[in-house]
Every structure is written in structure tokens, then in C-alpha cells.
Amino acid sequence: MAATGFLPLLLGGHPHGYSLLLHGGGAAVYMASLGLIVILWSGRQDLSLAMKLTLFILLWSGLVTAGTMVLAMTSLVATDGQRLLIAIHRWMSIPTAFAGILFCLMWLVQNRSKPIQEGVNP
Amino acid sequence: MKGWCLLTFVSLFVAATSPVARASDSSSHVPLSNSRSPYVHIITLFDEEGRAINPSRGQTTPFSMEATCARCHDVSAISKGFHFNANHIDQEPGRPGEPWILNDIQTGTQIPVSYRGWEGTWRPADLGMSDNEFVRMFGRHLPGGGPGKPNPHVPGSAEGFNDVFEIDCMVCHTSPQGVYNFNDRRRFAEAGQFRSIIISGSGLGHAEYSEEDPRSADPLAMFDPALEDEEVDAIVKFIYNRQKVDTNDRVFFPITRAVSNDSCYQCHTSIQHEPDMTNHGWKHDKDVHILAGMQCVDCHSHGIDHRMVRGFEGESSNPFISSLSCQGCHYGVETDDGLQFAGRMGAPIPGHEGIPPIHFEVMSCTSCHSGPMPDDTTVFFQTSMAHSLGFAEFVRGNLATPKINAPIFIKGHDGKIAPHKIMWPAFWGWLSEGEIQPILPDDVKTQTGRVLTQRPRTRDKFEPLGDETILEALNHLQRRAPENSQAVYIAAGTIRTVQDDDLVVEFTDLVQPYVWAMAHDVRPAGMALGARGCQECHTADSPFLTGLSTPSGPIAGAVGATQSMLSLMGLNERLHHLWATAFMGRPTFKLFAIILLGLFLLGAFAVSLSILRMVGNRFQQ
Numbered sequence: 001m002a003a004t005g006f007l008p009l010l011l012g013g014h015p016h017g018y019s020l021l022l023h024g025g026g027a028a029v030y031m032a033s034l035g036l037i038v039i040l041w042s043g044r045q046d047l048s049l050a051m052k053l054t055l056f057i058l059l060w061s062g063l064v065t066a067g068t069m070v071l072a073m074t075s076l077v078a079t080d081g082q083r084l085l086i087a088i089h090r091w092m093s094i095p096t097a098f099a100g101i102l103f104c105l106m107w108l109v110q111n112r113s114k115p116i117q118e119g120v121n122p
Numbered sequence: 123m124k125g126w127c128l129l130t131f132v133s134l135f136v137a138a139t140s141p142v143a144r145a146s147d148s149s150s151h152v153p154l155s156n157s158r159s160p161y162v163h164i165i166t167l168f169d170e171e172g173r174a175i176n177p178s179r180g181q182t183t184p185f186s187m188e189a190t191c192a193r194c195h196d197v198s199a200i201s202k203g204f205h206f207n208a209n210h211i212d213q214e215p216g217r218p219g220e221p222w223i224l225n226d227i228q229t230g231t232q233i234p235v236s237y238r239g240w241e242g243t244w245r246p247a248d249l250g251m252s253d254n255e256f257v258r259m260f261g262r263h264l265p266g267g268g269p270g271k272p273n274p275h276v277p278g279s280a281e282g283f284n285d286v287f288e289i290d291c292m293v294c295h296t297s298p299q300g301v302y303n304f305n306d307r308r309r310f311a312e313a314g315q316f317r318s319i320i321i322s323g324s325g326l327g328h329a330e331y332s333e334e335d336p337r338s339a340d341p342l343a344m345f346d347p348a349l350e351d352e353e354v355d356a357i358v359k360f361i362y363n364r365q366k367v368d369t370n371d372r373v374f375f376p377i378t379r380a381v382s383n384d385s386c387y388q389c390h391t392s393i394q395h396e397p398d399m400t401n402h403g404w405k406h407d408k409d410v411h412i413l414a415g416m417q418c419v420d421c422h423s424h425g426i427d428h429r430m431v432r433g434f435e436g437e438s439s440n441p442f443i444s445s446l447s448c449q450g451c452h453y454g455v456e457t458d459d460g461l462q463f464a465g466r467m468g469a470p471i472p473g474h475e476g477i478p479p480i481h482f483e484v485m486s487c488t489s490c491h492s493g494p495m496p497d498d499t500t501v502f503f504q505t506s507m508a509h510s511l512g513f514a515e516f517v518r519g520n521l522a523t524p525k526i527n528a529p530i531f532i533k534g535h536d537g538k539i540a541p542h543k544i545m546w547p548a549f550w551g552w553l554s555e556g557e558i559q560p561i562l563p564d565d566v567k568t569q570t571g572r573v574l575t576q577r578p579r580t581r582d583k584f585e586p587l588g589d590e591t592i593l594e595a596l597n598h599l600q601r602r603a604p605e606n607s608q609a610v611y612i613a614a615g616t617i618r619t620v621q622d623d624d625l626v627v628e629f630t631d632l633v634q635p636y637v638w639a640m641a642h643d644v645r646p647a648g649m650a651l652g653a654r655g656c657q658e659c660h661t662a663d664s665p666f667l668t669g670l671s672t673p674s675g676p677i678a679g680a681v682g683a684t685q686s687m688l689s690l691m692g693l694n695e696r697l698h699h700l701w702a703t704a705f706m707g708r709p710t711f712k713l714f715a716i717i718l719l720g721l722f723l724l725g726a727f728a729v730s731l732s733i734l735r736m737v738g739n740r741f742q743q
Contacts, residue, residue: 014480014483016480016484017694017697018697018700021697021700021701021704024704025704027715028711028714028715028718031715031718031719031722032718034722035718035721035722035725038725038726038729039725039728039729049736049737049740052733052736052737053733053737055729055733056729056730056733059726059729059730060726060730063719063722063723063726066715066719066722067719067723070712070715070716070719072478073476073478073712073715074476074712075475075476076475076476077475077476078472078473078474078475079472079473079474079477079479079482082477082478082479083479086479
């Protein structure tokens with residue numbers, strides 16, 4: 001999502017064509033997956049406090065990122081409002097992306113350390 | 123002589139002490155009335171030398187429109203205005219606009235011509251046309267000045283002129299209460315009697331021409347070798363209508379400062395051609411701005427320099443001028459002091475609710491709001507300048523040339539998609555070393571005998587050129603072809619040549635179609651493209667993207683390749699179909715997204731409570 005959304009911006013353009021199609025098509029899957037992961041994992045007792053806080057940030061920034069775009073697609077807001085919502089969408093997607101990456105890294109670290117603890121110090 | 127001097131003095135005194143003069147701003151060298159009410163122009167006439175004319179005493183000296191108006195207005199500045207500066211060397215060409223079209227029914231010629239050097243047009247000189255020939259051909263709609271006034275510094279520019287075509291202020295500034303006779307204007311222009319245009323146009327009388335040999339004035343001059351090649355000059359007399367002259371030798375000009383729409387339409391009418399034109403006006407609304415009570419000149423405005431605002435985006439860095447574009451007026455102009463001018467002249471600020479802003483970055487306002495609604499194919503358009511609209515003589519059939527089609531959607535000067543008009547040049551020419559030099563219609567007729575001259579001459583009897591006629595004419599031309607040149611006929615994106623006694627028709631890109639942006643008539647929001655939903659454009663068969671543009675011209679045979687709007691816009695056809703397919707499920711997608719978002723939100727609250735509780739517990743511990 002970040003690649004199809006940010007890459008065209010970094011290249012001086014805006015998402016369009018195939019990249020926008022991919023971005024828009026993947027958005028629904030992304031939202032559903034993120035919602036499911038957050039809801040299912042938030043109850044897990046094996047997550048550290050840091051991971052839970054990261055999940056909290058991921059949850060709310062993801063919600064704002066998705067919500068602003070869904071709202072912009074409706075006929076409720078005019079051009080200026082849409083521009084504002086799209087700007088929020090873009091800016092909020094940065095913490096969302098970072099929180100997602102951070103959470104994944106922490107999860108990987110946690111899962112790598114478990115077998116070592118179990119194997120070396122029975 | 124004394125009488126003339128006295129009259130001149132009196133006239134000058136009257137002019138100098140007139141109310142306009144008295145209202146003069148001390149900071150300006152010209153008098154101003156500074157009122158929104160138009161100044162009543164009851165004024166003295168002046169000749170080219172600036173001498174007052176006394177028509178009531180039988181004086182027949184031609185009055186000069188420029189000299190008369192220059193008493194109070196800066197005619198020098200006006201003469202550099204947009205309508206007069208096309209042939210000025212230092213003039214930037216600007217965005218391509220409607221060209222003059224050299225149209226000849228008999229020879230099937232339609233060549234876009236412009237002094238401005240717009241890409242895809244020919245300059246008159248490139249075609250071998252003198253300024254005089256140009257002015258005679260198009261003087262019916264030229265406001266005077268420009269090529270109508272030979273430039274003494276340009277060799278040959280005076281060729282053919284025995285009369286000067288001054289700027290005719292009244293062609294635009296006649297008030298709705300006045301009358302301007304365009305039929306006479308065309309007749310006089312074609313005859314090269316340009317001063318007649320000035321006097322008959324302003325309704326002050328008529329001109330009489332006689333020819334006088336300059337040598338007859340002096341018998342000895344007959345033997346002067348220097349005068350041997352002197353051309354015979356036309357002697358012009360103005361027969362003033364005495365009823366139009368008051369007791370002080372002044373005349374009334376029904377002038378309006380804000381030019382009326384009808385004056386603009388005289389040269390700038392552009393209508394969609396339909397088989398039944400008698401019902402055209404009833405079935406087509408006017409531009410939404412006109413219906414709202416605006417005038418053309420409210421947006422296409424200018425100062426005394428007559429540098430007309432054309433009204434397209436990016437025309438000027440001056441915010442005030444930029445505010446006279448669609449975007450500038452309806453949204454405002456971003457300046458150092460913030461957004462300014464939004465809502466000028468009562469312009470509503472559009473909401474465009476639900477339309478993704480990307481549309482405004484890649485498309486012009488006119489794409490959705492101007493011209494006819496896109497259809498499966500383009501339609502024929504006729505314009506005043508191209509089809510002599512406004513003159514009663516011609517019956518303009520559906521086939522009448524020049525062929526102008528619209529709307530085609532292509533990227534404009536600013537890279538945004540916009541509706542354009544398009545015409546494919548058609549002409550006879552010489553092909554040499556990959557370049558084609560058009561031949562002027564009169565020369566074609568001379569060189570092809572009766573092959574083309576026996577064809578109908580007028581639009582009402584127009585017949586498309588058949589391949590047999592083209593073959594015969596090309597054979598005639600080839601016999602007179604310059605060295606290493608081949609006679610060709612170009613039309614509708616094709617080139618016709620003779621090879622082994624047979625006519626060969628091929629597609630060609632040696633001559634490109636000429637396109638220019640169209641902005642009117644503007645449709646209201648409710649009739650804009652997309653007002654009925656995204657599917658107006660985002661479907662597999664939407665005319666906006668899949669409508670077809672077929673080259674047209676004055677021919678009966680094969681024409682160039684048909685292109686879709688997608689192809690003209692340079693868009694990917696496969697992507698469009700994929701995109702259109704995606705839009706089939708867009709309403710469902712939106713609903714799904716909203717439901718998902720709602721669930722997500724509920725879940726988020728629940729999760730947040732759980733996390734916050736956990737964090738709280740940690741802090742308590």
C-alpha cells in the first residue's frame with residue numbers, strides 16, 4: 001500500500017493508472033486484514049507493553065487513514081474538504097506505515113528469542 | 123483658403139473645449155469622462171492629416187477613423203491590441219486559437235492560415251499570399267489595422283494596396299441601438315475598397331472611387347521616366363449623408379464602451395451544425411454566462427491597450443488577469459496576500475462534492491462544462507470566420523467545407539485534457555524532399571483547366587471531390603510540376619498521388635490536423651459531464667473516452683485512420699477497460715468500505731479499552 005501510494009508522490013506525480021488501481025483494490029483487503037489482526041491480537045497476553053502500544057497507534061492511525069479516504073469518496077465533502085481529507089490520509093499513512101513496520105519487527109524479535117530461551121535454558 | 127483655416131480652427135476649438143476635453147484628467151494626455159455612463163459621441167470628423175472635415179459644406183475628404191478617434195483615445199496603444207497585432211513581428215503567438223481558413227469549394231481547399239505562426243497553420247507569405255490578398259479575402263471579419271495597413275519598413279507589404287484599411291472602431295463598438303452593415307463590409311473588402319468599409323460601416327454615407335493617373339495632373343510628368351511605372355491610384359471621395367451631420371459639422375456615433383454580445387457573435391459565432399438549422403436556436407441554450415446576463419467582454423476584457431484577456435489558465439502571471447479564467451473567477455487566484463477574486467461577478471464557488479480532486483489536476487474545467495456532450499462520434503461545427511455565418515447568401519449544407527469537427531478531447535497547452543475543435547487541412551501541393559508546399563486555389567484552377575472550374579463554386583451546391591476528378595487534376599498538375607516535385611492532393615489525413623497512371627491513396631503524417639481549444643458554450647453544473655454519476659465517463663463504452671474521431675475533408679473517397687478519444691489523449695486502452703470494470707463495483711465497494719470502517723471503529727474502541735486497561739495495570743504495579 002505504501003509503495004503504490006508513496007512512490008508516485010516521491011517521483012513527483014500522483015497515484016494514477018495501475019498503481020492507483022492496485023492501491024484502491026488493495027485498500028479493502030488491507031483494512032479488513034488490519035482490523036482482524038488488531039482485534040484478534042489485542043487480547044493476546046504474550047505481547048509486550050511496547051507491542052501493545054504500537055498496536056494501539058497502528059489501530060488509530062490506520063483508522064484515520066482509511067476513514068479519511070472513505071469519507072472523501074462520498075458526496076459529503078466538497079473539493080477543499082476532499083483535498084484536506086486526502087492530505088490527512090497521506091500524512092497519517094506515514095505513522096501507520098512506521099507503526100506497522102515497527103510492530104512486525106518487534107513480533108519477529110519476540111518470536112526469534114523464544115526458541116533460544118526454550119532451547120538453551122530449559 | 124481662409125474659410126478652410128477658419129473651419130479647421132473652429133473644429134479644433136470645439137474638440138478642445140468639448141465636455142470630454144474639459145473632463146480631462148490632469149495626469150493623462152487624453153480626455154476621460156470617468157463615468158460609467160457612455161459618453162455621447164457627437165464629434166467632428168478628421169482626415170488622415172488631422173484636419174477637420176466639414177461635410178455640410180460639401181467637403182468630400184475621406185474621414186479617418188483612427189485620426190478622429192485619436193483626438194481622445196490612444197489609438198497607437200489600441201493598434202497593438204490582440205485584434206490588430208497578429209502580424210506584428212515582436213508579438214508572441216500565444217495559445218493556438220481559431221485560424222483563418224483559406225477555403226475554396228471548387229478545388230477542395232481548406233488551409234488554416236495565421237500570421238501568428240501557430241503550429242499547424244501557414245503564414246500567408248508561406249502560401250504566396252500578399253497582405254492585400256489576405257485582407258481582401260478575410261476583410262469581412264477583420265477589424266482593420268494589422269495587415270490592412272502596409273508597413274513601410276517591410277518590403278512588399280504595400281503590394282496591391284491602393285487603399286488603407288484602418289482600424290474600424292465601429293465594427294465592435296457600435297451600440298445595440300446602432301447598425302453595422304456587415305454585408306456591405308464584405309463586398310467592399312473583396313473589392314479592396316477599404317475606406318468604404320469605414321464610412322458605410324458607421325452609416326455616415328458612402329465612398330466613390332475613381333481612378334486618376336498621377337501623370338495627368340502635370341502634362342510634363344508624362345515624360346518623366348521616374349513616373350513611368352507609377353501605379354494608378356484610386357481617388358476616393360466620401361459622400362456624407364447630410365442628415366447625419368449637425369449644424370456644427372459634427373456627427374453622432376452610436377458607441378458603446380462595453381462591446382455588445384451581438385458584435386462579438388458577428389465574428390465569433392460557433393454552432394453545432396444540424397440538418398435542420400431553422401430550429402437550431404430553439405433546441406440549443408446559450409452559454410450559461412450569457413443566460414445569467416453577462417456579456418462576452420465581462421471576461422474577455424481589456425484596458426485601452428486592447429490586449430484582450432483570452433481567459434485560459436496560465437495566460438498571465440497577473441492575478442487580476444488570471445481571475446478572468448474559469449478557475450480564477452470561480453475559485454479565486456492564489457496570491458502573496460492569499461486567495462483573491464473568488465466569486466468575481468457573482469460567480470458561484472463550486473462544491474464538486476464527491477469528485478476526486480485528481481480530476482481538476484488532469485482535466486480543464488471545459489472538459490465537463492463546455493461544448494456539446496460527447497457522443498459516439500464528433501459533430502460538425504460551423505463558425506463565423508470559417509463559414510461566413512451572419513451573411514445571408516450562403517446555404518450551408520452539412521457537407522459544406524471547411525470541415526470542422528468537435529469535440530475531441532486531447533491534452534491542451536497546459537497538459538490538461540480539454541475539448542478541442544479539429545480540422546484536417548486539404549490542398550493541392552508539390553511534394554519535394556519530404557515536404558509539401560501548398561498551391562493556392564487560383565493557381566490550381568489555372569493549371570488544371572476545366573477539371574475543377576466546372577465544379578460548383580458555392581457552399582449550397584457543394585460536392586465532395588471524387589477520386590476520378592482528383593486523378594485527372596493531378597495528371598494536369600504533374601505536367602507543370604517544378605523539377606523534382608510531385609503533384610499531390612492532401613485531405614482528411616491522406617495523401618493522393620499518381621503512380622503508374624493510377625491514383626494511390628495513403629495515410630500521411632506529413633500534414634497534421636490543426637486543433638484549437640473550445641470553451642463555449644458553457645453548460646451549467648446540472649448539465650456537466652459527470653453530473654449523473656461517475657459512470658458517465660468510467661464505463662467501457664463512455665463516449666468521453668471511446669468516442670471516435672474520423673478525419674473529414676472535402677472528399678468522397680477514403681479518409682485517414684479513425685482514432686478513439688483514449689488514443690488522442692494518449693491513454694492506455696487496456697487500463698481504461700480495467701478501470702471501467704472496477705467502477706462497476708464502485709458503489710458496492712463504497713458500501714463495503716463504510717461497513718468495514720464502522721466495524722473497525724467499534725473494534726478499535728474495544729481494543730483500545732483493553733490496551734488502556736493493561737497499560738493502567740502496569741502503571742499501578
